Amino acid sequence: MTKKRIILAIIAILLIVGATIAYSFYSKIFASNITEDTTLYIPTNSNFETVFEQVSPFLENPSSFKWVAEKKNYPNVIKAGKYDLKKGSNNNDLVNLLRSGKQTVVKLSFNNQETIEKLAGRIAEQIEPDSITILNTLKDTSFLKKNNFTSQTALGMYIPNSYQIYWNTSAEKFRAKMLNEYEKFWTSTKKEKAAQQNLTINEVITLASIVQKETASVSERPKVAGLYLNRLRDKWPLQADPTIIFALKQKHGQHTIIKRVLLKDLEINSKYNTYKNTGLPPGPIAMPDISSISAVLNPEKHDYYYMCVDVNNFREHAFAKTLAQHNRNAVKYQRWLSQQGVNR
Numbered sequence: 001m002t003k004k005r006i007i008l009a010i011i012a013i014l015l016i017v018g019a020t021i022a023y024s025f026y027s028k029i030f031a032s033n034i035t036e037d038t039t040l041y042i043p044t045n046s047n048f049e050t051v052f053e054q055v056s057p058f059l060e061n062p063s064s065f066k067w068v069a070e071k072k073n074y075p076n077v078i079k080a081g082k083y084d085l086k087k088g089s090n091n092n093d094l095v096n097l098l099r100s101g102k103q104t105v106v107k108l109s110f111n112n113q114e115t116i117e118k119l120a121g122r123i124a125e126q127i128e129p130d131s132i133t134i135l136n137t138l139k140d141t142s143f144l145k146k147n148n149f150t151s152q153t154a155l156g157m158y159i160p161n162s163y164q165i166y167w168n169t170s171a172e173k174f175r176a177k178m179l180n181e182y183e184k185f186w187t188s189t190k191k192e193k194a195a196q197q198n199l200t201i202n203e204v205i206t207l208a209s210i211v212q213k214e215t216a217s218v219s220e221r222p223k224v225a226g227l228y229l230n231r232l233r234d235k236w237p238l239q240a241d242p243t244i245i246f247a248l249k250q251k252h253g254q255h256t257i258i259k260r261v262l263l264k265d266l267e268i269n270s271k272y273n274t275y276k277n278t279g280l281p282p283g284p285i286a287m288p289d290i291s292s293i294s295a296v297l298n299p300e301k302h303d304y305y306y307m308c309v310d311v312n313n314f315r316e317h318a319f320a321k322t323l324a325q326h327n328r329n330a331v332k333y334q335r336w337l338s339q340q341g342v343n344r
Contacts, residue, residue: 028064034089035060039104041082042222043128046077051098058085065091074099080128082106106167109161112212114286119158120246129171132234137171146181149202152283152313156205159185160289193297197229202283206230209284210274213242214307217315221295227304227319228298236305238274246285247272260342311336 035210038058048069056062068076068091081103085094107127113119120135129137137143144154158178165177186201194204211224212213226230247270249256266273272281306326309319311333320326 029090029092030062031061031064031090032088033059033061033065033091034087037087038085039082039083040108041128042078042080042098044080044091044285046078046080048078050199051078054117055085060241069090069095072096072099079103080168093243098273103166103168106166107161107162108165110158110287111289112287113155113158113160116155117254119155119287123137126167127165127174128168129174132173134171137175144176150283153202153205154283155184155287156202156209156217156284158287160287174290190201190297193195197296197299198233199296202282204293205288206280206282206284208288208296209286210238210240210242211295212288212292213245214240215317218291221292222298222300222319223302223304223319224300224307225292225295226299227307228304229299230305231281237278238280240274243272243274243281243285244268246281260337286333307332 031095033060040051040055041055052062052066052069055065059065072095074095077099079098081099081101083097084104085097106126108123110119110122113122116138120138121131122131123134124131139151141151144150147157148238149157159181161181163177163181165174168243169177191201194201197204199207207225207228210228211221214224215221228238228240230236244256244261244265247268248265250270250272251268266275271277272285274281302319303321304319306323306329306330308318308320308326310318310329311318318329318332322330
């Protein structure tokens with residue numbers, strides 16, 4: 001073999017080795033590596049070991065991801081959040097996504113939560129902070145006082161709806177967002193309508209919560225709201241059974257099952273007893289949805305003062321203008337309850 005051929009052979013070998021190394025590097029960076037669509041949740045203050053452990057089950061070659069991540073300095077710039085990973089993506093795309101912090105938005109939703117505790121639990125199911133942290137934040141007395149809420153009216157700040165938010169949003173930032181949404185919801189038009197009913201915003205929400213609990217029929221809510229507003233206007237007690245149930249649950253626990261309000265229940269000593277007390281209770285008895293708030297702001301005008309469940313249509317009520325009419329309706333309902341064996 002001539003010297004020239006030896007040199008050419010060495011060059012050829014070097015080119016092959018170089019090509020092999022280049023292909024190896026290229027494959028580590030650009031070859032498909034994610035084996036299936038999945039969602040990655042990276043908790044706040046995570047280290048690279050935590051991320052690597054979470055993502056590895058979805059990688060064909062975990063070591064190649066680790067190599068690219070280290071080359072791109074990802075272990076030093078980890079950003080918490082929710083990230084959607086697409087099948088077939090390569091390490092370069094994956095690391096760039098995680099480095100950028102461009103996480104997927106969470107569609108957070110809640111409605112008809114009966115207590116601030118249940119609201120905290122519902123929110124904790126959808127974002128990173130735990131329910132205790134969220135609850136303590138929602139009940140923070142300095143925040144409530146600063147924004148004209150009390151422990152009784154705090155639930156009214158949260159308007160049932162769907163909101164876009166990041167998974168790793170802190171409890172404080174969630175609360176701030178909800179306050180902002182509350183302020184946007186209460187437009188000057190809505191405030192003017194509340195004033196027309198001689199109600200403050202908190203009073204609208206409180207009455208709406210009673211309307212919400214009184215009827216599941218959205219179409220009936222303006223009529224129910226009109227009835228209670230008639231009673232408020234004439235300084236009659238509301239005599240709303242849902243407030244009695246609320247008071248009983250406050251006394252005996254939220255898990256107490258009450259299907260029938262008894263005469264003895266009407267004697268319960270509570271500010272939420274609307275049989276003993278005139279006017280509205282101190283705060284909402286549950287979280288009203290937007291239809292119930294709208295019903296109070298846009299009530300049906302009528303002369304009804306009484307209502308009772310309609311035994312011919314249990315989603316609706318039988319309304320009455322006089323006590324005599326109401327008593328006839330009430331007897332039918334009480335008789336039906338007894339026939340069904342509903343004693344509590």
